[in-house]
Amino acid sequence: MKTTVNTPNKAVKVATTNKPVEKRIIEPVTKKAEKVKVEKKVTFKEQIEGNKLFNEAKNLECKKLGYALGLLEQHIDCFHPLVRQYIRDMRNEQHLYKLAELKCAKSKSGNFTPWLLQNYIRTTINNA
Numbered sequence: 001m002k003t004t005v006n007t008p009n010k011a012v013k014v015a016t017t018n019k020p021v022e023k024r025i026i027e028p029v030t031k032k033a034e035k036v037k038v039e040k041k042v043t044f045k046e047q048i049e050g051n052k053l054f055n056e057a058k059n060l061e062c063k064k065l066g067y068a069l070g071l072l073e074q075h076i077d078c079f080h081p082l083v084r085q086y087i088r089d090m091r092n093e094q095h096l097y098k099l100a101e102l103k104c105a106k107s108k109s110g111n112f113t114p115w116l117l118q119n120y121i122r123t124t125i126n127n128a
Helices: 044-058 065-074 081-092 094-103 114-127
Strands: 002-006 011-015
Touching: 065 081, 065 094, 065 114, 081 094, 081 114, 094 114
Parallel strands: none
Antiparallel strands: 002 011
16 A cells, blocks of 8 residues: 655655554563672771781681681681681581691691691691
8 A cells, every 4th residue: 555645845655564563562671680688898998907817816826726716717708618618617526626636737836826727727628
């Protein structure tokens, strides 16, 4: 079917079809993202202060392994996930704790340090 369209200068014939036009449903590409509840954000300044405290604590000598393990637990987010899990396992499983008391290297004065305990945990994980 042809219709005539009048323009200011001349008449133009335009071809039209009687086919129905498909309606497209456009869905939004992005959905609302679910907000994750964060109790507290750690700022860069707090992270630097935590690292300074950990560096001071790693050189601290501890008479008992539990105290050295506690210092590692205070800064557990600094470690690799496998090391984190092993630290938690040492607290929960008595045989791992006793094994660490026997095999973990000690300082010259015979005390444990978080640094040496961390080294022991990494070598244990890598050798397993």
